[in-house]
Amino acid sequence: MASFKINGGFKLSGEIVPQGAKNEALQILCAVLLTEEPITIHKVPDIRDVNKLIELLASIGVNVQKVGAESYRFEASQVDLSYLETEEFKKKASSLRGSVMILGPLLARFGSAKMPKPGGDKIGRRRLDTHFIGFQKLGAKFNFDNESHFYEVDATDLKGTYMLLDEASVTGTANIILAAVLAKGITTIYNAACEPYIQQLCKMLNRMGANISGIGSNLLTIEGVESLGGTTHTLLPDMIEVGSFIGLAAMTKSNLRIKDARVDQLGIIPDTFRRLGIQLEIEGDDIVVPEQESYRIEKFFDGSILTIADAIWPGFTPDLLSIVLVTATQAKGTVLIHQKMFESRLFFVDKLIDMGAQIILCDPHRATVIGLDRQTPLRGIKMSSPDIRAGVALLIAALSAEGTSVISNVEQIDRGYQYIDKRLNALGAQIERIED
Numbered sequence: 302m303a304s305f306k307i308n309g310g311f312k313l314s315g316e317i318v319p320q321g322a323k324n325e326a327l328q329i330l331c332a333v334l335l336t337e338e339p340i341t342i343h344k345v346p347d348i349r350d351v352n353k354l355i356e357l358l359a360s361i362g363v364n365v366q367k368v369g370a371e372s373y374r375f376e377a378s379q380v381d382l383s384y385l386e387t388e389e390f391k392k393k394a395s396s397l398r399g400s401v402m403i404l405g406p407l408l409a410r411f412g413s414a415k416m417p418k419p420g421g422d423k424i425g426r427r428r429l430d431t432h433f434i435g436f437q438k439l440g441a442k443f444n445f446d447n448e449s450h451f452y453e454v455d456a457t458d459l460k461g462t463y464m465l466l467d468e469a470s471v472t473g474t475a476n477i478i479l480a481a482v483l484a485k486g487i488t489t490i491y492n493a494a495c496e497p498y499i500q501q502l503c504k505m506l507n508r509m510g511a512n513i514s515g516i517g518s519n520l521l522t523i524e525g526v527e528s529l530g531g532t533t534h535t536l537l538p539d540m541i542e543v544g545s546f547i548g549l550a551a552m553t554k555s556n557l558r559i560k561d562a563r564v565d566q567l568g569i570i571p572d573t574f575r576r577l578g579i580q581l582e583i584e585g586d587d588i589v590v591p592e593q594e595s596y597r598i599e600k601f602f603d604g605s606i607l608t609i610a611d612a613i614w615p616g617f618t619p620d621l622l623s624i625v626l627v628t629a630t631q632a633k634g635t636v637l638i639h640q641k642m643f644e645s646r647l648f649f650v651d652k653l654i655d656m657g658a659q660i661i662l663c664d665p666h667r668a669t670v671i672g673l674d675r676q677t678p679l680r681g682i683k684m685s686s687p688d689i690r691a692g693v694a695l696l697i698a699a700l701s702a703e704g705t706s707v708i709s710n711v712e713q714i715d716r717g718y719q720y721i722d723k724r725l726n727a728l729g730a731q732i733e734r735i736e737d
């Protein structure tokens with residue numbers, strides 16, 4: 302397990318370019334399985350989860366070539382389904398969440414697929430019902446093998462149908478789309494997730510020859526086609542990185558320019574940080590966070606305490622709530638953070654409390670943060686990163702803190718943030734990576 306040793310209390314300054322989006326990459330990479338023609342993907346982040354999925358695709362027989370610093374060419378003309386029977390597949394596929402989205406394309410193209418329980422963050426129950434109910438509606442048989450712990454789906458012919466999803470699951474919607482594009486007839490998905498990554502996936506599939514309409518809404522109509530061809534796709538900047546950098550700048554009193562942020566794709570994210578009192582200037586497609594001595598949390602119009610809660614897109618993404626929470630610890634004022642989607646994502650606040658933050662964990666879903674208004678700095682401590690976003694929240698806390706902090710288990714952070722230590726050190730941070 303690697304650790305970060307952080308000397309805190311330094312202002313950062315300069316420009317940072319967000320990496321390609323992790324959660325978009327995972328969907329887009331699975332889509333390469335839908336065609337035997339080549340697909341080139343640009344702005345692929347060099348992060349653990351994405352690299353693991355690329356490795357998994359290569360093991361299934363996809364020809365993978367790195368054709369540029371952040372570009373890959375994939376050709377799935379020789380897919381080897383027998384690999385799905387191996388122990389190695391079980392190990393690789395169960396180490397990340399995004400691998401679950403190989404099911405849809407394999408089912409659509411080859412008539413069967415299987416997967417062990419996927420991995421990903423341990424942040425509460427993470428059910429897959431939406432995925433499998435969707436496949437069943439398309440005509441697939443679903444089985445969970447109690448001995449091997451594999452989910453299996455089979456279908457000779459997928460048939461388009463109407464479905465109302467039980468929840469607007471992001472990977473669930475992606476998986477069903479990936480299956481429905483090659484089903485016979487028309488599939489209508491109501492209560493579909495509609496975040497930019499899903500929109501990007503649909504646009505890419507349409508370029509490959511699919512026929513998807515309603516993109517950007519929660520009602521998608523997919524007219525199945527016989528086959529799909531190759532294409533080229535560029536990933537969006539990672540909006541969770543963008544939000545993380547805004548929080549980092551505010552906490553460390555830094556002046557940062559977040560370059561080429563695709564501000565048009567960020568939804569409610571900039572305004573949510575503005576409600577914490579953080580000034581953001583949009584210059585072209587860059588976000589400039591100026592150095593701020595103090596930032597004051599807004600109240601609701603009726604004078605009551607602000608709540609920031611997650612919601613399905615276009616609501617505020619749950620993946621940024623840990624960052625909002627840590628950022629609020631040095632604001633002036635009080636905010637209630639309500640993590641509705643995941644029940645085990647707020648426990649990391651204990652570490653912030655040890656650092657001197659004023660937080661009351663009301664229950665597993667809600668925490669009240671009483672900002673310190675920089676009257677008392679956080680203090681450096683030893684801690685461990687429980688999940689990817691809490692890990693970065695702790696890193697932000699440590700960078701703002703007085704003294705030295707050590708964060709262990711930074712592989713959690715490496716799952717989703719590309720060379721974060723090097724990139725932040727280039728802005729003036731002092732982070733040392735210690736490999737154990």
Ligand SMILES: CC(=O)N[C@H]1[C@@H](OP(=O)(O)OP(=O)(O)OC[C@H]2O[C@@H](n3ccc(=O)[nH]c3=O)[C@H](O)[C@@H]2O)O[C@H](CO)[C@@H](O)[C@@H]1O
Binds near residue numbers: 426427468470613620
């Ligand atoms: C690889 C990937 O892309 N992971 C993301 C994906 O995970 P993932 O696709 O696994 O998450 P889901 O959208 O399926 O569900 C997230 C959580 O919200 C709950 N839920 C979801 C929809 C809904 O209408 N009501 C509801 O309560 C689910 O039960 C679950 O607890 O989306 C999540 C929600 O944005 C993000 O946190 C993850 O980073």
Ligand SMILES: C=C(OP(=O)(O)O)C(=O)O
Binds near residue numbers: 350
């Ligand atoms: C929860 C996340 O990732 P995953 O779904 O891959 O665990 C995340 O990206 O914040």
